[in-house]
Amino acid sequence: MKAADLVKINGDGQVVSVNLDIKNPNAAEALEHLPPEQLVEDILAKERRIIEIMGEIRAVLAKGVVK
Secondary structure, three states: OOHHHHEEEOOOOOEEEEOOOOOOOOOOOOOOOOOHHHHHHHHHHHHHHHHHHHHHHHHHHHHOOOO
């Protein structure tokens, strides 16, 4: 797609109209919609991993390794 496909210019070089209805050909594909139950499970799994990582950070800090 070229700019000429979107913008119409008259003989004087002035913009006459702009077509904003054309979709972006480089847009990402639509996201897959998951069932709410799956979304909840995914979120909880990530939260559990965050808690695990925070525990590891707390252990390192308790040892005084990081100042």
